[in-house]
Amino acid sequence: MSVQTPNWIRLVLQATAVLAFSSTVHAQGTIKIGEINSYKAQPAFLEPYKKGMELAVEQINASGGLNGKQVQLITRDDNANPGDAVRVAEELLTRDKVDVLTGSFLSHIGLALTDFAKQKKVFFLASEPLTDKIVWQNGNRYTYRLRTSTYMQVAMLVPEAAAMNKKRWAIVYPNYEYGQSAAATFKTLLKAAQPDVEFVAEQAPPLGKLDAGSVVQALSDAKPDAIFNVLFAADLAKLVREGNTRGLFKGREVVSLLTGEPEYLDPLKDETPDGWLVTGYPWYGIKTPEHEAFLKAYQARFKDYPRLGSIIGYSTIMSLAEGIKKAKSTDTEALVAAFKGLQLMTPFGPITYRPEDHQSTMGAFVGRTKNEGGKGVMVDFRYMDGAKFLPSAAEVKKLRPAD
Template sequence: MTDRLTAPPPNGRRALLAGAAGLAAASLAMPALVRAQSSSIRVGEINSYTAQPAFLGPYRNGWLLAQEQVNAAGGIDGRPMETLFRDDAGRPEDAVRIAAELVASEKVALLGGGYLSNVGLALADYARQNKVLYAASEPLTDALVWSRGNRYTFRLRPSTYMQAAMLVEEAAKLPARRWATIAPNYEYGQSAVRWFKELLAKARPDVEFVGEQFPALGRIEAGSTVQALERVRPDGIFNVTFSTDLLNFVRQGNTRGLFEGRSVASMLTGEPEYLEPLGEECPEGWIVTGYPRDELDNPVHTALRDAYRARFGELPRCGSIVGYDTALAIATMLRKAGSTEVERMVEAFKGLRYPTGYGTGEVEFRALDHQATLGAFVGRTSLNGRVGRMVDWRYADGARYLPSDEQVKAWRPQG
């Protein structure tokens, strides 16, 4: 039986996020009505906590912070939001089994979460077959909302298509003509490479792709992979590895001089959970998507960052914002729906707008395909002393990097 991860009880009163998000500063201690579990609205959250702890530990913290703020402000029309966290260990079959248990035994109103793309697709298929609402937070595969999209699945983060388009916008300006790619060999990596190649070739018809490497997720043989890339002599490299695979790839690439004189465009590498572990090995000048946490100083984000640090004793990471935003979007949807009836929640999610914790304004879940317009930050890596950081960054609004309505309609199943 999968362990149930429960929120620790609040201790004392602490100041929480206020401002443009519309949530007044409030106490973490919930009023008696909000603490009443018998009236709570239950959400079943499923994720790969033991498989991807670097991202998902902060993600869960961000979710809890948003939930505590929602409940301290009165909950959902007086009913508290309660989350039952479950660990799928990165296995799609476990995620589906847990989803069924949450719906049948725990009586959750909806499902949320998902990190790996193959797990997200399995949960989306369960939602479709069983007519259960699924608010996907992290799975980046385009299939989730397009070729395999369904009425009951909505997705928060910008997809592989969207992030590839953001990187291509910068890569197309480079003199690099010969490109090679490296990505984990599963849905996310395959999708990211497909779109980078297609979009860059469209923007720069003179480019050619001279090699590709697809190591198994979490089991990269970095030395031989770097040698294989070196042999094809690319001018540029598109990297999609992350976590320990990224660390091993960068370490071997630095040792063997792979990155010297070459351009690199890299998905997710600017996120603190992946950038910070590189330490002094952080490469200079990579074009990346990420989260410039320390320099993002608008009032909403600053308040969230301070509240997160006060609550958890550390700074937020990208996963923290994803968890926070997912929980906040669900709460906003529940208020709009005024019900936990599935079809009313589905209709409420369509066109839903909520304020992102990035402080960059409102995000919309498009009615057309259920994809949120949340963007990402695009910048370059730089070594600052012994720590890598993002510099020269800008916020890329997700709405600008979506395919046309006509293309989405051609990809997405009807109904």
């Protein structure tokens, strides 16, 4: 004779099973990455960047997650406004309960989030903003930075700029933190390499509001031998179009930060100028195993070629993953310690996060632009290891406040 289990016992057993399942799920949990960026304002770079992040998260979760937990990426738009970025960061921490913060594109927003991380004692990986203040003058123990900085990229260009032996230089840059920093660094480093250099004109239009006609005219009137350009995105396209029309670049050397990135080079199409010395990302010509593996995975997933943003987004998530694995935790202090000297492989090769200033040694490609059948490409390019273009630990000590 079978004995039926009384209803109340069945209910207790069911409740116990549900509680056990809930407890297991909670124990496994998720690692939440809160990411803040200017998606609406800078889509050319940040749409591929987001795809790079998504690819990294998918690969991590497919391989079992981090420390037994799946990774969840929560992205928010900062409206290209530092105040909004800080507000969103607060919401990510308090409402979404994220474990770490990352992101930012525009340098002044990166600085706002760097300060937020210091005030709130939360780990922040600045993925893309280029200003050196993030790791030097405004650096703090909670903030690390991935992308090759303004100083590093300018330092990569200056030796060849000095070798041009041009005395009269004009400079054009967007009038905010990144542009101001790039212009100041270029002047300092070029003057050191070529003491007789003269800076005969500076044009600093507001970001995204270039009056191309007046800027190009002012540059032409100064009769420079060479031009250093820091404009990007729509401002760059306007400068190139107006400069081509008025013959600004004819017979002049141009050194141009970021212009070789597909985000900004591709839209120029048949207006692409020949022979500019640039930093960028010639994805079609990099034959290292780590880049070819990334390229294959990215193209399979998105049916598109990567931009530099794709590399930065992917490497941001992979950096956080390696840091979390090393720390065996998402605890802020454990992450701060884990990132000191953290090493990992990226599509650009191995990088290290330097203990002295929290800057990664990710490098950049330097080469020349070429108009190849109505499409802009980089030629004669070479990869410059970021570690070779950073100040020593002793120099950093003078630049950076004590943690």
